[in-house]
Amino acid sequence: MNFYKIEELDFKSPVSGIKMRLLHGQGMSMIFFTLDKDAPIPEHSHPHEQIGTVVSGAIRLSIGDQTEIVQPGQAYHVPPNVVHGGVSLKPDTKIIEAFSPCRNDLK
Amino acid sequence: MNFYKIEELDFKSPVSGIKMRLLHGQGMSMIFFTLDKDAPIPEHSHPHEQIGTVVSGAIRLSIGDQTEIVQPGQAYHVPPNVVHGGVSLKPDTKIIEAFSPCRNDLK
Numbered sequence: 001m002n003f004y005k006i007e008e009l010d011f012k013s014p015v016s017g018i019k020m021r022l023l024h025g026q027g028m029s030m031i032f033f034t035l036d037k038d039a040p041i042p043e044h045s046h047p048h049e050q051i052g053t054v055v056s057g058a059i060r061l062s063i064g065d066q067t068e069i070v071q072p073g074q075a076y077h078v079p080p081n082v083v084h085g086g087v088s089l090k091p092d093t094k095i096i097e098a099f100s101p102c103r104n105d106l107k
Numbered sequence: 108m109n110f111y112k113i114e115e116l117d118f119k120s121p122v123s124g125i126k127m128r129l130l131h132g133q134g135m136s137m138i139f140f141t142l143d144k145d146a147p148i149p150e151h152s153h154p155h156e157q158i159g160t161v162v163s164g165a166i167r168l169s170i171g172d173q174t175e176i177v178q179p180g181q182a183y184h185v186p187p188n189v190v191h192g193g194v195s196l197k198p199d200t201k202i203i204e205a206f207s208p209c210r211n212d213l214k
Contacts (some may be wrong), residue, residue, distance in 0.1 A: 003170070
């Protein structure tokens with residue numbers, strides 16, 4: 001199957017206030033996030049490279065030693081193993097992130 | 108630099124009515140598409156795996172022998188080397204697609 005409804009994808013809530021729907025390919029994943037206002041994105045890192053964008057709402061995001069507020073119209077890149085984290089600044093913030101390789105750790 | 112404004116990313120228009128903004132990482136790319144109504148997505152394939160989603164508007168998309176109308180809330184996966192193509196069904200349709208490995212052919 002090549003077509004999916006996001007609301008029917010695998011669901012996880014890694015921390016309170018953050019919901020994920022996960023679409024895994026062979027060598028990559030896309031994750032659709034919904035964040036409550038003030039939901040913390042704990043600092044973490046992983047060997048997967050990551051590119052993301054904010055579809056609605058806003059987050060304050062730190063990637064390594066850089067921190068910015070990311071809103072719709074903006075995107076970000078997290079190189080492998082670089083620590084990143086932040087906080088959701090608005091209710092019902094929606095983020096789309098892609099990862100390479102596949103996030104088998106989240107299956 | 109890890110943060111980007113999408114409107115400042117590299118720009119390409121692969122066919123009439125389709126505009127792309129490209130964000131390349133090391134082993135992956137994310138492309139932000141804007142499609143006019145009726146813009147054709149010519150049938151094509153590439154060795155890169157692809158996951159995409161429609162943010163606004165709609166497309167009719169064929170992936171291999173499957174065809175569906177894809178709208179916000181839906182996503183799709185294109186395995187490597189599988190032929191895909193379609194057409195934009197609404198004005199100002201916005202799509203986000205991620206690719207692995209990096210789309211060096213679009214640099």
